[in-house]
Amino acid sequence: MSWTLYRHYKGNHYLRLGVAAHSEDLSPQVVYRCLYDNPEARTWVRPQPMFEGVIEDGRQRFTPVGRLRLVQPEDMRTVLAFGYDAWKHDKTFDQYCADKDQDPNHLRGTRYLLEDAAGQPVSALNVLRFRESLIGLASVATSPEQRGKGYASRLLRAVMELHRFAQLDTRFLLFSEVKPAIYERHGFRVLPPEHQRFSKSLAMATGEAPLSAAEADFLKTYF
Numbered sequence: 001m002s003w004t005l006y007r008h009y010k011g012n013h014y015l016r017l018g019v020a021a022h023s024e025d026l027s028p029q030v031v032y033r034c035l036y037d038n039p040e041a042r043t044w045v046r047p048q049p050m051f052e053g054v055i056e057d058g059r060q061r062f063t064p065v066g067r068l069r070l071v072q073p074e075d076m077r078t079v080l081a082f083g084y085d086a087w088k089h090d091k092t093f094d095q096y097c098a099d100k101d102q103d104p105n106h107l108r109g110t111r112y113l114l115e116d117a118a119g120q121p122v123s124a125l126n127v128l129r130f131r132e133s134l135i136g137l138a139s140v141a142t143s144p145e146q147r148g149k150g151y152a153s154r155l156l157r158a159v160m161e162l163h164r165f166a167q168l169d170t171r172f173l174l175f176s177e178v179k180p181a182i183y184e185r186h187g188f189r190v191l192p193p194e195h196q197r198f199s200k201s202l203a204m205a206t207g208e209a210p211l212s213a214a215e216a217d218f219l220k221t222y223f
């Protein structure tokens with residue numbers, strides 16, 4: 001499974017979800033999802049020739065900027081290398097990879113990978129599906145030489161919008177080991193002190209409502 005990310009000529013980013021047939025004339029329509037907060041709508045359709053075409057000045061209307069896909073077993077060492085500098089704790093890379101086989105979150109999660117426009121893997125994260133509308137995001141990491149280019153932000157948002165498209169009211173939880181601004185821009189808030197457990201990371205969640213007892217339990221048990 002893979003989904004292409006595009007930049008619209010006006011600058012915003014979108015995730016292409018697929019192509020649908022128009023019910024009246026069977027013409028192909030691209031279905032795509034905003035990777036930013038658009039109050040009008042998040043999921044849009046546009047005739048495929050128009051989506052893939054050029055605007056008056058000859059520029060592409062939508063330019064592909066990357067591809068989101070599921071991590072395959074053969075990608076695992078590449079993906080684990082992205083966060084090795086931050087999480088190695090004196091382990092060799094081989095030991096660090098081997099230890100993942102004992103890590104329950106690594107084993108139960110679904111990792112997603114972002115490739116750049118040239119097809120190079122640049123950023124990855126792990127999705128922990130706690131229950132239908134509650135998802136934990138973990139192990140967000142970008143290849144050290146590709147950091148600071150917006151890849152982690154784009155990957156995070158693409159994964160969130162993909163899951164929201166399937167289940168609108170999905171709530172996301174995570175622990176941030178970096179300044180929370182990167183996550184706050186995508187609707188996460190730092191949770192109140194009763195949910196904080198670690199000195200080096202901040203528990204955060206999307207949504208306005210306080211965490212329910214069940215949600216708080218997932219935060220405690222799985223991270």
Ligand SMILES: CC(C)(COP(=O)(O)OP(=O)(O)OC[C@H]1O[C@@H](n2cnc3c(N)ncnc32)[C@H](O)[C@@H]1OP(=O)(O)O)[C@@H](O)C(=O)NCCC(=O)NCCS
Pocket residue numbers: 082083086123139140141142143146147148149150151152153154175176177178179181182
């Ligand atoms: C944190 C990390 C994933 C960001 O990846 P990235 O692709 O560089 O992120 P982006 O380019 O989308 O940057 C988003 C913002 O995060 C900030 N940021 C990046 N790395 C950061 C760090 N180590 N500490 C604090 N903020 C950081 C950037 O300054 C940027 O903010 P800006 O747009 O206001 O300048 C990357 O630095 C990384 O892989 N670190 C090692 C693993 C790790 O610590 N992961 C975080 C787990 S919560």
